[in-house]
Amino acid sequence: MAFRTIAVRTAALCRRAMATEAGSTFPLTFSSPTSALFNEAAVKQVDIPSTTGHFGILPNHVPTIAILLPGVVSITTEAGDIQKFFVSSGTATIHADSTVQILAEEICDVADIDGNAVRAALEASKSKLASASSEADKAAAQIEVDVYEGMVAVA
Numbered sequence: 001m002a003f004r005t006i007a008v009r010t011a012a013l014c015r016r017a018m019a020t021e022a023g024s025t026f027p028l029t030f031s032s033p034t035s036a037l038f039n040e041a042a043v044k045q046v047d048i049p050s051t052t053g054h055f056g057i058l059p060n061h062v063p064t065i066a067i068l069l070p071g072v073v074s075i076t077t078e079a080g081d082i083q084k085f086f087v088s089s090g091t092a093t094i095h096a097d098s099t100v101q102i103l104a105e106e107i108c109d110v111a112d113i114d115g116n117a118v119r120a121a122l123e124a125s126k127s128k129l130a131s132a133s134s135e136a137d138k139a140a141a142q143i144e145v146d147v148y149e150g151m152v153a154v155a
Helices: 002-014 115-131 135-154
Strands: 026-031 036-050 053-057 064-068 071-077 082-087 090-094 100-104 107-109
Touching (some): 036 100, 071 135, 115 135
Antiparallel strands (some): 036 053, 036 071, 071 082, 090 100
């Protein structure tokens, strides 16, 4: 009997509503070390590239911590507009109260990416990787290659 009482209480505490039952927006903070693009702004959805795959965040999402990969973060605003930003790396934290924080090392608007410049930078970073002699230099060059490959995919 005691187990059933505890199980019922636990289930009530842990129950999460389906996205259709939740509120229509959630507060998003999206920033880098140099700027804050969104500061607790009400948004409808956020799609992020993470080490566990690309996934979407809707209101009342299960609490999660994710590591961002180089790629596009898409934000659907309260008005329904979709804004796309390229991030080089970072973290995303989805809190139990449905607030979301995305902290990126670098952020740029996808529209600002110059495809030709990015392709040239990718070739330079591949050359740097091929000529790197120390493990630290190889790791730094590989990070550059990964970021530029992500940018080329978007450009």
